[in-house]
Amino acid sequence: xxxxxxxxxxxxxxxxxxxxxxxxxxxxxxxxxxxxxxxxxxxxxxxxxxxxxxxxxxxxxxxxxxxxxxxxxxxxxxxxxxxxxxxxxxxxxxxxxxxxxxxxxxxxxxxxxxxxxxxxxxxxxxxxxxxxxxxxxxxxxxxxxxxxxxxxxxxxxxxxxxxxxxxxxxxxxxxxxxxxxxxxxxxxxxxxxxxxxxxxxxxxxxxxxxxxxxxxxxxxxxxxxxxxxxxxxxxxxxxxxxxxxxxxxxxxxxxxxxxxxxxxxxxxxxxxxxxxxxxxxxxxxxxxxxxxxxxxxxxxxxxxxxxxxxxxxxxxxxxxxxxxxxxxxxxxxxxxxxxxxxxxxxxxxxxxxxxxxxxxxxxxxxxxxxxxxxxxxxxxxxxxxxxxxxxxxxxxxxxxxxxxxxxxxxxxxxxxxxxxxxxxxxxxxxxxxxxxxxxxxxxxxxxxxxxx
Numbered sequence: 001x002x003x004x005x006x007x008x009x010x011x012x013x014x015x016x017x018x019x020x021x022x023x024x025x026x027x028x029x030x031x032x033x034x035x036x037x038x039x040x041x042x043x044x045x046x047x048x049x050x051x052x053x054x055x056x057x058x059x060x061x062x063x064x065x066x067x068x069x070x071x072x073x074x075x076x077x078x079x080x081x082x083x084x085x086x087x088x089x090x091x092x093x094x095x096x097x098x099x100x101x102x103x104x105x106x107x108x109x110x111x112x113x114x115x116x117x118x119x120x121x122x123x124x125x126x127x128x129x130x131x132x133x134x135x136x137x138x139x140x141x142x143x144x145x146x147x148x149x150x151x152x153x154x155x156x157x158x159x160x161x162x163x164x165x166x167x168x169x170x171x172x173x174x175x176x177x178x179x180x181x182x183x184x185x186x187x188x189x190x191x192x193x194x195x196x197x198x199x200x201x202x203x204x205x206x207x208x209x210x211x212x213x214x215x216x217x218x219x220x221x222x223x224x225x226x227x228x229x230x231x232x233x234x235x236x237x238x239x240x241x242x243x244x245x246x247x248x249x250x251x252x253x254x255x256x257x258x259x260x261x262x263x264x265x266x267x268x269x270x271x272x273x274x275x276x277x278x279x280x281x282x283x284x285x286x287x288x289x290x291x292x293x294x295x296x297x298x299x300x301x302x303x304x305x306x307x308x309x310x311x312x313x314x315x316x317x318x319x320x321x322x323x324x325x326x327x328x329x330x331x332x333x334x335x336x337x338x339x340x341x342x343x344x345x346x347x348x349x350x351x352x353x354x355x356x357x358x359x360x361x362x363x364x365x366x367x368x369x370x371x372x373x374x375x376x377x378x379x380x381x382x383x384x385x386x387x388x389x390x391x392x393x394x395x396x397x398x399x400x401x402x403x404x405x406x407x408x409x410x411x412x413x414x415x416x417x418x419x420x421x422x423x424x425x426x427x428x429x430x431x432x433x434x435x436x437x438x439x440x441x442x443x444x445x446x447x448x449x450x451x452x
Contacts, residue, residue: 008258015261026265031179032249033263033270035338036075038182039242040275041189042120042335046328049279051229053286056221058207058214063233064279065215070433071238072272075246077403077430079263082247083255084416089247090349093402096412101402103350108395109244110346110366113339116241117370120332120339125153125374127329134322150374157333158371165340165364178337179253185330186274192327193281205288214287234396234440243399245342252355257416278331340364396437404430 007029014022045064052060082089094102129150133139140146168178200206221227250263347363348355407426410417418426 004254008256011258011262022265026262027269029262030183030266030270031176031253032246032255033266033268034179034182034186035249035270035341036238036242036246036267037186037271037274038334039245039338039342040238040271040335041186041278041331042116044116044119044239045275045279046123046282046331047119048229048233049282050286052233053283053288054290055229056226057287057291058210058284059219060221060226060230061211061214061280061283062217063230064283065276066217067233068238068272068275070234070436071242072267073429073433074243074400074403075238075267075271076264077407077426078243078247079250079267080260080416081403081406081413082250083257083260083263084413086251086256087412088251088349090244090346092406092412096409097402097405101398105240105244105398105402106346106350108398109241109342110350112239112395113241113342113346114367114370116239117336117339117367118373118376120336120373121154121157121371122150122374122376124157124329124332124336125150127325127332128153128157130325131322131329134325147375151371154371154374157336158368161333161336161340162365162368164337165344166361168337168341182334183270185334186270189327189330190274190277190281192323192330193278193285195323196285196327197281200285200288206284207288211284231440234437238396240395240399241339241342241346243396245338245345248345249341278327336367339367343367397434400430400434400437404434 010025010029014025049064052063078089081092085092090102090106093105129139140149164178197206201208221230250259255263341364343366344360344364347353347366348357348360351359353359353363404427406412407430408417408423417423
């Protein structure tokens with residue numbers, strides 16, 4: 001009996017047990033949701049969280065959980081469609097919705113995965129530099145020598161990511177090994193930022209009553225920077241490239257119809273909870289340390305600078321720099337690997353290449369030029385991430401609209417198409433997500449025009 005058959009039998013037995021009793025087994029069997037978590041917990045999420053806390057205090061803590069809720073609903077729909085039909089989402093959208101919409105979706109996913117690398121490689125190099133500096137005291141003087149040093153660190157990160165993505169592309173056991181590593185990495189990231197917030201709280205830097213109030217929506221920013229930050233939150237919670245690669249990772253794992261409930265638990269356990277925990281903890285720490293402190297923080301919120309500023313605000317160097325740096329480095333590396341996998345999946349879909357073929361595996365390396373971002377970072381600054389993330393937020397309706405149409409196609413889903421009250425619930429939730437994203441796009445556009 002194959003491993004896949006045994007897993008399906010296990011799921012059928014679990015379906016007869018109470019929901020809470022299924023959790024330990026579902027945690028063990030989970031995987032693709034954790035990959036989504038690794039992808040979203042990258043530089044965009046880190047800088048957006050720091051900006052939300054430092055610039056707006058606890059006021060906008062609700063933005064990122066709401067953004068994730070929207071993305072979670074849409075990923076539930078995609079997992080249902082993909083596992084019910086067994087078809088790759090790109091092919092489904094091309095065949096049943098529109099070839100042009102499918103093409104635009106794939107190109108947007110491919111482009112965003114490359115663009116984000118230009119911020120993630122310098123971010124990774126900066127965090128590695130900080131770790132080495134705290135551990136050994138070595139730090140090059142500013143100038144060409146330091147830029148070369150950062151470039152070499154970025155190349156080392158690229159080599160690790162390329163090796164991981166290349167072996168994941170081989171299929172089989174490397175898939176599960178990578179997913180297990182991502183689970184450990186995500187846990188480490190959560191623990192790292194829990195440590196940072198706990199230390200800040202013990203030193204009296206966190207107002208917990210204001211924290212609780214901040215998770216209740218009460219206002220929207222009216223300045224251009226604030227609107228860009230909100231749009232960045234929407235773009236980084238579930239980015240356009242995440243929407244593309246998710247279906248690919250489901251099928252790569254060999255999941256089928258019987259895995260549909262597991263997929264929903266997987267998204268909550270591996271993506272939703274780590275994302276909300278990490279982004280909230282980072283924003284809370286930044287709010288407590290920087291907001292209203294009188295420190296000059298505008299334009300200085302690259303995580304490396306933020307780490308030093310945490311120390312200046314009262315955290316000890318181990319917590320403020322070393323633990324913080326390890327957490328952000330883990331976020332960036334996991335995200336970079338997923339960017340590579342997205343490039344491979346998108347290029348293979350666009351050009352009809354077979355999965356795991358030589359062309360597909362070479363496409364994994366498309367983000368390679370982004371290592372040159374270390375030479376641009378000092379000029380463009382950390383806020384390169386915010387407009388990039390905001391633009392990707394504008395692209396999200398492409399995927400969301402396509403999934404809504406697919407959700408109601410009889411010739412695509414057949415007997416698995418939602419009907420009656422279930423259809424009303426699913427379509428209503430998806431429409432609400434689309435309307436919310438479109439409203440944020442319209443609002444941000446109106447504010448931008450008003451400020452011109």
